[in-house]
Amino acid sequence: MKVNVLVNGGNRPRDMERLLKALMAQNRKPDAVFILIHPRDTETPDLVEKLIGSVVSYTLVRKDQSGPVSSMLKALGLMVCNVVAFTHDDAAPRPDWLERIENAFVHMPEIAALGGRDLPATTYPEILPYCDVVGKVTWYGKIIANHHLPCLSARNVDFLSGVNAAYRHEILVGTSLDLRLQWQQDTAWHWELALGMALNKQGVKQWYEPDMVVDHFPGKLFSDQKDGYWFAATRKRAQNETYILMKYLPIFGRFACMVYALMVGSRDSYGLLQLMRFWPKEGSLAFRKFQDALRGRYNGMQTWMFPDNLDRVQG
Structure with a gap:
């Protein structure tokens, strides 16, 4: 099974360096890495060459005025793989991340998507409350994420966290991502929700595994955002x-x-x-x-x- 990683970058070189080191420390190395980078990002190419080099095949996809969703679709079109794992440059997957992804897709052929816990590094995991509902949309439209909270067991969900999610490439390309979503610079809000709801409509299974952890270090967006209200x-x-x-x-x-x-x-x-x-x-x-x-x-x-x-x- 071939597993590719798609990274959404935000012109944050120090964050990108941490992520690349985490990917290279995986028990199961990625077969290829695709990185979306901002047009003004001049440091990431050198970082990738230094930290990945010839160990793993990689492709840099520069974003343009068509937006991040369009860039993700472009990267997906370049891939030849069975599974695509998504994360961000301000994240650090645990060493068993890709290993868990591969094992799940091999032993659970019925699942179309797999996700795990998006754990903010600024919190203390031992004091976070346990939750009973993760990744669900109620009949009246209330969106319940909770991907950052601990829960007791794996379960079916309606959508996953884009920082820690993987999809079968064939289903992902067939379903596509919604280009009608609004975006700003590097951020497209709720693309994971739109994808999850589309997969639900197809009747396919999305699986959440709380022990599949990505540490998240939320970084500043390279955008119009100021310290005040946006x-x-x-x-x-x-x-x-x-x-x-x-x-x-x-x-x-x-x-x-x-x-x-x-x-x-x-x-x-x-x-x-x-x-x-x-x-x-x-x-x-x-x-x-x-x-x-x-x-x-x-x-x-x-x-x-x-x-x-x-x-x-x-x-």
Whole structure:
């Protein structure tokens, strides 16, 4: 079985160096590594040559104005393999990562995708609470990730974490990634969710293994993000989320989803309840976040209803 690794880079050389060392320390080496790099990234090519060299075949794919999802599709089109493992440059897979991936796909031919725990390095694992639900989307559109939390057993899920996921190449190429998703520089929000929901629609199995761990060192995005509030991220995140849920939920679920989104929302996309919750702390900023989430929801509805007219749903 051939296993390739696809790395989404963000022009963070020190992070990339840590990741490449982790890949070279794998018990089971990757058959090939494909790295998406930013056009302004001048250090990663030298790092890759130094740390990988001729030990493992590698390909650098430079991102362009078409966005990170398009770049991922380009890399997938260059691959000749059975399985594609995804991670980010600010992550460090444990030494048994690829070994676990290969064993799972060999011994579980029924699975189309496999993922594991995305453990933030800034937390203390021993104090994190155990969770019963991982990678699920409720009938009314509530998205429950929890890929960073410990759980007691492996299980079927609706979607995986893009920092720690692997897919059969044939199914991945056949399903494709959704080019209608909004993105900003190196970030495309919820592409894993869109892929997971598409695979669910096909009726294939996605498996979550909590003992398959990738340590995550969340790095600063090479983008417009400042230390303060980033309104574009709120809008585009809400737009992608709404578009995906409208596309894949049943009719009644879509209606319930919009009611839940407007009345409750989440930490990333405020609804009325979140607005009231954070108003004492954030004041007018909370209202701005609520407005931006509404704008994103509206754009997401437009993306869903008019999928071939992207001009009307930008921003």
